[in-house]
Amino acid sequence: MPVTTIDGHEIHVDAEGFMTEYDEWNEELGKSLAAAIGVEMSDDAWGAIRFLRRDFKAEGGHTPTLRRVSTVGGFDTKKLFEMFPKKPAKKMAYIAGLPKPAGCV
């Protein structure tokens, strides 16, 4: 498992760079991860990231898909595309320190 350093934080990641250790994450690190991929974090964006963290834990280790973030988390799909441009599901997962969502829909 590769170890990489993002903004001074040493973290375990997969081959692509997604974090593999849930407990290595904190919001300060999340900020650095967002900066690393050029995403600006608003309050709403943090709301979505916190939902991902909660839902992942509650669902036994499954990263929610974009549709789940919208239907279960209650976040507007259009806004998610604005906050995390082009690839919202993957970018949210990255910032939240979770694996890419495995579900199709």
Next chain:
Amino acid sequence: MTSTAEAIIPKFDDDDETEGVRKLAIICSKGNLDMAYPGLILGNAALGEGVELHLFFTFWGMDMIIPGRMNELKFSPSGNTAMHMPVGDVRIPQALAPMPGMQPMATKMLKKQIADLGVPEVPEFLAHIVASGGHLHACRMSADMNHVTLEDLYEGVEDIINASDFIELTAGAQLLFI
């Protein structure tokens, strides 16, 4: 940033506009429940990857965008030799497939299987695709055949276009016919 030069960061490849935006067009020509989903699932996945998406509804696929029909798509085991019973690994004999009651039963079964995976029904799926920035187009000839205008179609449909418009619209796009 004090990260080392070799920091591992996913390449989202979304700031490279040099080769133009990737574009996918899917022609949805079927109105059976099972054949409605491939286009929806792939189209939705494309949007999630930052790909520009156009869904073109034609012939039987028009049922996917006609309110009153779009949530009533059916699945028939008739002519489908890959249809198995829910338990065991028993194929439904083709002689039984057209029997009364088979189609409603098969439709109900398939709808349940899809719902169990958290995959939405057709209208909700289309709404999600539109909210994600996907474009829906209806076929001119099919609209004329069905005697419908844009007002009669699902609200997310942008326009009714002819074959030439579609060819023009999909310049440089990857195409899927379903």
